[in-house]
Amino acid sequence: MSGQAPHPALMIPGPIEFDDAVLQAMSHYSESHVGAPFVATFGETLSLLRKLFQTTNPASQPFVISGSGTLGWDQVAANLTEPGEEALVLHTGYFGDSFADCFETYSVRATQLKAPIGDRPQLPEIEAALSEKKYAVVTVTHVDTSTGVLSELPDLARMVRRVSPDTLIVVDGVCSVGCEEIAFDEWDLDVVLTASQKAVGVPAGLSILMASGRAMEKFKARKTPPTSYFASWKNWLPIMQNYEAKKPSYFATPSPQLIHALHTSLAQILARPLATRFAEHKAASRKIKDAVQALGLRQLAEKPENQANGMTAIYLPDGLTPPEVLPNLLKKGVIFAGGLHKEIATKYVRFGHMGVSVTDPARNDVDKAVAALREALGEVGYKAP
Amino acid sequence: MSGQAPHPALMIPGPIEFDDAVLQAMSHYSESHVGAPFVATFGETLSLLRKLFQTTNPASQPFVISGSGTLGWDQVAANLTEPGEEALVLHTGYFGDSFADCFETYSVRATQLKAPIGDRPQLPEIEAALSEKKYAVVTVTHVDTSTGVLSELPDLARMVRRVSPDTLIVVDGVCSVGCEEIAFDEWDLDVVLTASQKAVGVPAGLSILMASGRAMEKFKARKTPPTSYFASWKNWLPIMQNYEAKKPSYFATPSPQLIHALHTSLAQILARPLATRFAEHKAASRKIKDAVQALGLRQLAEKPENQANGMTAIYLPDGLTPPEVLPNLLKKGVIFAGGLHKEIATKYVRFGHMGVSVTDPARNDVDKAVAALREALGEVGYKAP
Secondary structure, X not given: OOOOOOOOEEOOOOOOOXXXXXXXXXXXXXXXXXXXXXXXXXXXXXXXXXXXXXXXXXXOEEEEEEOOOHHHHHHHHHHOOOOXXXXXXXXXOHXXXXXXXXXXXXXXXXXXXXXXXXOOOOHHHHHHHHXXXXXXXXXXXXXXXOOOEEOOOHHHHHHHHHXXXXXXXXXXXXXXXXXXXXXXXXXXXXXXXXXOOOOOOOOOOEEEEEEOHHHHHHHHOOOOOOOOOOOOHHHHHHHHHHHHXXXXXOOOOOOHHHHHHHHHHHHHHHOOXXXXXXXXHHHHHHHHHHHHHHOOOOEOOOOHHHEOOOEEEEEOOXXXXXXXXXXXXXXXXXXXXXXXXXXXXXXXXXXXXXXXXXXXXXXOHHHHHHHHHHHXXXXXXXXXX | OOOOOOOOEEOOOOOOOOOHHHHHHHOOOOOOOOOHHHHHHHHHHHHHHHHHOOOOOOOOEEEEEEOOOHHHHHHHHHHOOOOOOEEEEEEOOHHHHHHHHHHHHOOOEEEEEEOOOOOOOOHHHXXXXXXXXXXXXXXXXXXXXXXXXXXXXXXXXXXXXXHOOOXXXXXXXXXXXOOEOOOOOOOOOOEEEEEOOOOOOOOOOEEEEEEXXXXXXXXXXXXXXXXXXXXXXHHHHHHHHHHHOOOOOOOOOOOHHHHHHHHHHHHHHHOOOHHHHHHHHHHHHHHHHHHHHHOOOOEOOOOHHHEOOOEEEEEOOOOXXXXXXXXXXXXXXXXXXXOOOOOOXXXXXXXXXOOHHHHOOOOOHHHHHHHHHHHHHHHOOOOOO
């Protein structure tokens, strides 16, 4: 049972449904951003993030800054690359284009390696690209929210480290952190960036990022200053280090309420083994993907190894568009998202299955959403094969 | 009566105490950022901001972006100045230095006009500076949170327009919007930027900005692209225009909960005449400054015309430092802030009096804070003259 006002189940790939205790933390009474109680909460939150990312290396550095997930791209482009350097952007949908735009804004040349819709760039072509020239960073969207394509990280990271040891491996984990396995140390990643409103389970408004010791060394060895002010680690690094050491510190005012909500959600997530959480997301995803197949529908990500576990991007039956289906779903109390990949936006819908909708046995969100999809399609005349 | 858990009264110059209904809005159930209900709320919020800033000119453009108030500086430097241009920064404390740093980050040369601590640059010297070279922008901190110094805007704006008609007038209103009179159109301002957690009465996490038609023309006439990605109006302008027209639109995910809280607070503020609100802040400030004087204490801002109405920066009696006074205040249920101006940080405290602590007759925050200050000083042996 939820203490929230009655509302449709938000089954989009973020924002997701939030736990009552997390929403309650959003109403925390006002605190000083430099007072001992809030400094302790923020400090603990940063330490909890190390556990979420499975990093025990003290050189790893977490950042939590007010902003959207997009701010994570600025953090990378402004702090880890210098004007004139090169970035290799692995493209699995909308978010590759945007990350490339972000690099170009900071005078970093972005080369995109594009896969066909629903697929991801393959290791041999990535290796060939890395061998051609020196890239400061390679970026990969772990789960592309526009296509539901899951990238494979461990083999990719191993190959990059072998072929181009100095290239930083940057993971856009906005739609994966908290629902897909990420072993930051073991996989030898350099940056994983995310946002609060997806599988981390907290309302939007926080850019969350983990940087490796290697990334921080590259940052400290910059020849030119960071090219953003608000996203500058020169400004934020001492603040994050001080908060984690429980010392007050000021650059720009953080959001105590959002930090309390993040603290609450991380404590809930980490109260159980992460492996259990990931297995639950896999099981829910399997069930949904089986139901989609039984309905005779195709996913954008056709190959099973390309399929994300926290969302499913589903082609509508021929001739149907999201505006013909989504309002019917809403009448049944379920919200899906329309398409986002510009070439095919009118042909598919996106179904998010992350966080409490998957892990809270008291909720019935996933089954309700699957049933609603089946009924909504039936009502517009679609017959499953 | 407040529905919040018992807690000390937060009487610092931001974050401030929040109204129950605003905190309740922070717990709003999860909504899609592109769904009709939230789009309507965001759109109305943008329209309400026009009223708060007293602008009816349709060319004025509001922006609300997830971030700290500091992000407003990046918005100005990245969108309204181009590399190589010049900014004149009127300095009344800590925040002038920081804004100048921000400009330099974006390759804009910042010239600071510094006043002695507690004072503000005077019109004749500002006029002389503006006559010397061409400045793209002149920035003024309306109330400097580090010193409690209030700048005078109407005469300044008139003089700038006369001496250097193309120079954009940028007001840092982080500590003034919502408690000091700002007539955006009438005073012919170009940018007023603020944050949510001060007199706007909403938890931290939103950068709020109003730009004039003149500023938007300058932006549109840029020869080079904006030099930030997350703060780029190229990315945000269509989003803000669409939301205000109640059309869904996506660049980066906004925070529905913070926007609901902002909507709630603006509706409360605008339910009464703004003049009443400003008068109440003036009256509370007068009472506090009289009490400070009766205690035999000096303000950083000695001249009455330099004194902010939403905060008071108070020199401690000789030999006393904030760590000797603030814990005593906390025991009495009141939180003040220590000094922030680096040259004299150990010699003064800051007392914020904005928002519901001033306007809600059911609260007793101001009187309680004044009494606590008097008692706390008495307990460490200080005798008022």
